[in-house]
Amino acid sequence: xxxxxxxxxxxxxxxxxxxxxxxxxxxxxxxxxxxxxxxxxxxxxxxxxxxxxxxxxxxxxxxxxxxxxxxxxxxxxxxxxxxxxxxxxxxxxxxxxxxxxxxxxxxxxxxxxxxxxxxxxxxxxxxxxxxxxxxxxxxxxxxxxxxxxxxxxxxxxxxxxxxxxxxxxxxxxxxxxxxxxxxxxxxxxxxxxxx
Numbered sequence: 001x002x003x004x005x006x007x008x009x010x011x012x013x014x015x016x017x018x019x020x021x022x023x024x025x026x027x028x029x030x031x032x033x034x035x036x037x038x039x040x041x042x043x044x045x046x047x048x049x050x051x052x053x054x055x056x057x058x059x060x061x062x063x064x065x066x067x068x069x070x071x072x073x074x075x076x077x078x079x080x081x082x083x084x085x086x087x088x089x090x091x092x093x094x095x096x097x098x099x100x101x102x103x104x105x106x107x108x109x110x111x112x113x114x115x116x117x118x119x120x121x122x123x124x125x126x127x128x129x130x131x132x133x134x135x136x137x138x139x140x141x142x143x144x145x146x147x148x149x150x151x152x153x154x155x156x157x158x159x160x161x162x163x164x165x166x167x168x169x170x171x172x173x174x175x176x177x178x179x180x181x182x183x184x185x186x187x188x189x190x191x192x193x194x195x
Contacts, residue, residue: 012050012054014047017047017050017063017067018047021063021064021067022043024064025043025046025067025068025071026039026043028071029043029071031137032075032152032156032157033152034137034140034141038078042074042075043071045074046070046071046074047067049070049074050067050070053070072157075157079152079153079168080167080168082146082149135190136186139185139190140186142185142189143182146170147178147181147182147185148182149168150178150182151178151179151182153167153168154179
């Protein structure tokens with residue numbers, strides 16, 4: 001005879017979610033959305049979805065992992081919604097304006113003052129790491145929304161190119177162009193504000 005399924009309260013404890021996981025989930029969301037209000041909303045939506053789906057939680061993973069998966073799906077929905085609403089003309093103008101900060105419009109080469117320099121590795125000092133993260137977040141806020149979504153999904157969430165292209169409705173060639181331009185732009189911005 002099989003053991004009866006454990007009671008929900010034994011598997012999940014929603015009364016402790018805010019205490020145990022709110023900070024972690026908020027940090028996860030803020031680093032991927034770069035918007036404090038959006039991150040707060042996503043965490044709240046995650047907790048609500050968790051409560052609605054609590055009967056589906058079987059305890060095969062930790063509560064933290066399960067809630068993070070819910071949050072990740074909420075973020076993908078957000079990226080998808082944003083990419084559907086993007087005006088490609090506006091996006092192209094934003095990309096062009098963003099690049100004008102760092103590249104010559106005539107030939108597309110780096111402006112002399114923003115030409116890449118040798119990148120200095122971070123030391124192990126926590127304060128320096130915090131300062132760097134602050135500058136990185138500032139630089140990421142300058143990215144066009146679609147670039148930000150592509151970069152976050154690829155390098156923070158480690159999604160496959162296929163999933164990103166399908167979710168955001170971009171072609172693989174556009175995806176790689178966006179990744180390349182994002183990396184160049186972030187490097188230039190970091191060099192301008194960090195080095």
